[in-house]
Amino acid sequence: MQLSEILTDVIRIADEASERVLHIYESDFKVSYKDDDSPITAADVASHEVIVSGLRAISYDIPILSEEGRDIPWEERQHWRRFWLVDPIDGTKEFTQRSGEFTVNIALIEDGEPTLGVVTAPALKEAFWGVRGEGAWKRDRAGKVRRISVAEPRGSKRVVASKNHLNDETRDFIDKIGDHELVQAGSSLKFCRMAEGRADIYPRLGPTSEWDTAAGHAVLASAGGRVQTLQGEALRYGKEDVLNPSFVAAASWCL
Incomplete structure (x- = not known):
């Protein structure tokens, strides 16, 4: 097919x-x-x-x-x-x-x-x-x-975050990025904003399910981005447990 x-x-x-x-x-x-x-x-x-x-x-x-x-x-x-x-x-x-x-x-x-x-x-x-x-x-x-396509490398990273799920762990991750601008977006639009070059990195250190991320992941990857776990492995689908581990989605140059 x-x-x-x-x-x-x-x-x-x-x-x-x-x-x-x-x-x-x-x-x-x-x-x-x-x-x-x-x-x-x-x-x-x-x-x-x-x-x-x-x-x-x-x-x-x-x-x-x-x-x-x-x-x-x-x-x-x-x-x-x-x-x-x-x-x-x-x-x-x-x-x-x-x-x-x-x-x-x-x-x-x-x-x-x-x-x-x-x-x-x-x-x-x-x-x-x-x-x-x-x-x-x-x-x-x-x-x-x-x-x-994702944005070209830049000095200050634009970090996209959830309006409803910005927990302490995610805030700590963002603080370690250094110079950055916070871009708010909801749902899988976070992946799409990176895919169209309006944001650079999206850390998610909290619960999501496979269906929450898969379509946006496909769009971002097709636009030149990546989605990986905190251990640097590609985020995978079709697991016994449909919950995702914590991950970072970004333009490839950010990872």
Whole structure:
């Protein structure tokens, strides 16, 4: 399967999910809570249904792991060499706070590596995508598509951080970077801001799940960046435990 051949379909699916999400975002929606106290709305469910249906139509033989359909036993998942990894809405807190900085995320994982990723920001009317070995692109709110890449080396690093998850460990890491500028962003937009050259490094010393990072990781890697653990190893996907270790994502020259 050539990744470039299915990219257009994956973008279309993400756009369809984004339309459903935006319709709910602009309504008087209600917020419920899962067993782990994380928020969920009708938009999460609607996006999940659109994406899963769309991906099955274009690739019926590739399994799907989605945050909203995640109860698939390891005994089954351990045999997946290739699978779709989906976060129907990353940044549900940003969604409920109506900040606009939430995203729809679809990634294709092959042998533990994200090789294709699509990230849409419905409220911002932006979209990003990347394919391993072929590059990364951004579609702006006017519909114009341009190729993107990470920024060139600079003296003062622009550190992108989460508005809702800036813990003490991350602050300590940032302080050790030296001269820097703090850039705030929510959800997987942090990866995309680096991919388009608007930030340089994103340390995350706190809990995330594989579906939170995979699509943004694919976009950043396709734009010339890297995502690695604090031990310097590549961040991998398809583990028994879907929680990610702490990691640093950045333009390659920052690592």
